[in-house]
Amino acid sequence: MLRRLALTTRTVRLRFTALYGVLFLLSGAGLLVITNLVTLGQSHVAPALPPVEQHTLAATQERISRLQAQLLEMEETQTRQLLIGSVVALAVMAMVSLVLGRIVAGRVLRPLRTITAATRRISAENLHERLAVPGPTDEVKDLADTIDGLLERLEDSFAAQRRFVANASHELRTPLATMRARLDVAVAKPEPIPAQTMALADRLRTELDQIDRLLESFLTLARTQHGALPDRATISLGRMVSAALDARAADITARSLTVHDGGIHDSAWTQASHTLVSRMVDNVIDNAVTHNHDGGWIRVTATAADASALLIVETGGRVLDQEQVARLAQPFQRLGVDRTGSGNGSGLGLSIVAAIATAHGGSVDLHARAEGGLRVTISLPLTTAQTGVTA
Structure with a gap:
């Protein structure tokens, strides 16, 4: 909470508000100081007295003393009222300057907020969109045009890569x-x-x-x-896991592996590409079967937790290095032959799992178990099961 508050207090709009408010306040304070100096300077100018007769000198001096006392009292009253009025005016001006500063800052930053919102909305699937900020040619429009040019180059680059993948698949x-x-x-x-x-x-x-x-x-x-997600549908991770285990029953039996049901529920539903998620589940099960010891074990869990559909696959084995395990989500990374005694595998299995999960807004956590072995946790956005969906 404190961190969020600290980030909020460091916004550009707040800095602009403080800057404009201080400038307005200093300008008002300077104006009030000048007004007070001029007023006080004028109040100390004594008026010229007309010449008096000798015989009325004593009476005149007494009258002058009374007038001077009255003038001094009036000056003190006037000075006190002027200072009080200045303080009140300065306080009002401070409040007004902050309000005006916030309004001005908001108007100045409005195009930037529009650019930020539009840029966040644009992703790999809608790179054809542009900011197209209207208005005169200034620094903000130059920034928006520069971002539009960058988006155009990114769109061309993504299109070229998709064409390469499609052509390479055939060639x-x-x-x-x-x-x-x-x-x-x-x-x-x-x-x-x-x-x-x-x-x-x-x-x-x-x-x-x-x-x-x-x-x-x-x-x-x-x-x-590159964001290619075909045949999106509402699918069940639990059913996919069961199908993947059934398809590999012969390999599991051949290696004398024991499969523990950690809870394969039919509540883990997600909106995703059936083809890619099926490949993701197959890869993580294949990894558990292939990179395992004969007579080892596998524990599989498919369940729903909070707003996520979870697939957890655990295997036993020797104690692994967490830093090396974390790199398995990168292409062509292996732990070596001495993990399982088998050098099979291209090093792409778990990297494909991570890429598919990320493309669907999920994540993959690779964790070296303290007792030995590996735990793979896949999290995908949870959705509600639909009637008639059997995936």
């Missing part, structure tokens, strides 16, 4: 498909094929499949980072 898959087709033709000839050739063909197929998966992961990461 890079074509030679892979051609290589796989030629390999199949070569091993399908009727004459006997040496065993070494068949072994080499199997290795090449494995490498081609790995390249294809790597390419698919890279393109998914690129599309997600």
Whole structure:
């Protein structure tokens, strides 16, 4: 609360208000000082007395003394009233100067507030919008035009990157498909094929499949980072997790892994891309299965908490370094072979998970468990389940 109050007191409008208020106040104080000096200077000028006769000298002196006493009393009264009036006028002027300063500051900063609100509204999905601030050519309009130029360059850059991703998706898959087709033709000839050739063909197929998966992961990461969110729908994280575990039942059995149900509820619903969230869930489950020890365990939780749909996947293992774990959300980052005894993986799995969660307004937390192993917590905006939605 104190921090919010401190930030509020440092706004540009408040600084302008203080500046204009002080300037108005100083101007008024100077005007009052000059007025008081001129008035007091004039009040001390004694009027010239006419000459008097000798025989009335004593009476005249007595009368002069009375008049001087009266004048002195009037001057003191006038000075006191003038000072009181000056203080009251200065207080009124201080209040008026603050009000005028705030009004002037608000009018000066109004175009900047408009620019700020419009800039916050513009994101990667509506870069075509422009500020288009009207008015004469001044510093504010120059700033708005500069931001419009920047938005135009960003729009062109995003469009070029999207075209690159779309073209790369086609151009890079074509030679892979051609290589796989030629390999199949070569091993399908009727004459006997040496065993070494068949072994080499199997290795090449494995490498081609790995390249294809790597390419698919890279393109998914690129599309997600550029805001491409297809087939948005209301989906259930719990149902997706159950489907992902069922699809990997054979791999889980082969490695003798134990899956603990930490609470897979049907309350974790979110509005998101079905394709991307399905890939996100598959990646985090694959990561838990692949980077695990034979005979290890996995605990999966899908639930709703506050305004978030949560997916938590935990695995056991050795104690990990939190700094290294935090870097797993970056592309091509691995913990090494000695984490699980397996060097498989492209280093893109958790980075894709993080990119998909961020694109949907969520987050991913990677935490090294104190007892050993890893906990992955995915948070997505919670929404209400819709009738007829079965995702």
